[in-house]
Amino acid sequence: MKRPRRTFSREYKLAAVRKVIEQGLSYAEVARDLGIRDTLIHNWRKAFEADGTLQAEIQQSPSIEAELKRLREENRQLKMGRDILKKATAFFAKESH
Numbered sequence: 001m002k003r004p005r006r007t008f009s010r011e012y013k014l015a016a017v018r019k020v021i022e023q024g025l026s027y028a029e030v031a032r033d034l035g036i037r038d039t040l041i042h043n044w045r046k047a048f049e050a051d052g053t054l055q056a057e058i059q060q061s062p063s064i065e066a067e068l069k070r071l072r073e074e075n076r077q078l079k080m081g082r083d084i085l086k087k088a089t090a091f092f093a094k095e096s097h
Contacts, residue, residue: 013044014057020045021054022064
């Protein structure tokens with residue numbers, strides 16, 4: 001018995017292709033995560049490249065470097081907050097003895 005043919009939205013297809021391009025995952029990895037064949041993602045990428053959608057979408061997305069810079073700054077601030085809490089804990093532990 002044949003399963004009904006699945007259809008995927010344009011956003012779904014674009015998200016799958018973006019995982020390959022922006023996150024550096026292989027077609028097989030993304031396909032396995034989504035439960036589809038890797039040839040589908042490859043065909044979607046070719047279609048998006050042919051109609052210019054892919055280039056337009058990548059230019060609209062924030063660059064990886066900018067995101068990395070933002071995450072590093074957030075990480076630095078979180079570590080600083082953690083260190084302050086460690087020092088405060090040590091100070092109050094010393095005071096209670």
